Amino acid sequence: MKVGLLFGSFNPVHLGHLAVVRYWLNETDLNQVWLVVSPQNPHKPVEELAPPQERLRMVELATQGDPWVRPSAVEFQLPRPSYTIQTLGHLRQAYPHYAFVLLLGSDAAASLPTWKEGDRLLREWPLWVYPRKGADAEQLPPSPHLRFFPEAPRIDLSATQIRQYLRQGRSIRYWVPSAVEAYIYARGLYGTRPLT
Structure with missing residues (x-):
């Protein structure tokens, strides 16, 4: 089975x-894409993150009923902060018959040199890169494992923008799945008032 791995904070998961x-x-x-929820990304401030279980639940709600998309909490079982290279090694051992591909936005790919063992990621793992606004990953060192997909949809939507809208009391309808929107309000996440 060939599985794409999209790592992220998913803070919150959105339609992009x-x-x-x-x-x-x-x-x-x-064959499948797994959304790997990172409980603690070493490149992001912890205070901006909703609790890991809340973010995982939102990914579960967003992917519910889709047999080709699977939420993954694998990093919840590993030491924190989460490092992609360690998670990939763990997955390779746990699923020896699976072929994994790391899916990255061009913004994340451009920062690969700053990642723990980023050079090893480029050498050993298939990396598929999709475009993100304002980010150019084409300057990465050449690698036979690196593949660019410029035709992938570029949806200029960010979790940062969604959180900002929520703090301002503005609507995020059509930016996140309706089940995720309802969950955010029900749980009082991102400065919203919990529904009673």
């Missing part, structure tokens, strides 16, 4: 994430 996942499934030979 899901659109690119659907692209990979429709246009490539991937």
Whole structure:
């Protein structure tokens, strides 16, 4: 089985994430895409993150009923902060018959040199890169494992923008799945008032 791995904080998961996942499934030979929720990304401030279990639950709600997309909590079982290279090694041992592909936005790919063992990631793992606004990953060192998909949908939507809108009391309808929106309000996440 060939599985694409989209790592992220998913703070919150939104339709931009899901659109690119659907692209990979429709246009490539991937059998599944796993959304790997990172409980503690070493490159992001912890205080901006909703609790890990809340973010995982939102990913579960967003992917519910889709047999080709699977939420993954693998990093919840590993030491924190989460490092992609360690998670990939763990997955390779746990699923020896699976072929994994790391799916990255061009913003994340451009920062690979700053990642723990980023050079090893480039050498050993298939990396498929999709475009993100304002980010150019084409300057990465050449690698036979690196593949660019400029035709992948570029949806200029960010979790940062969604959180900002929520703090301002503005609507995020059509930016996140309706089940995720309802969950955010029900749980009082990102400065919203919990529903009673």
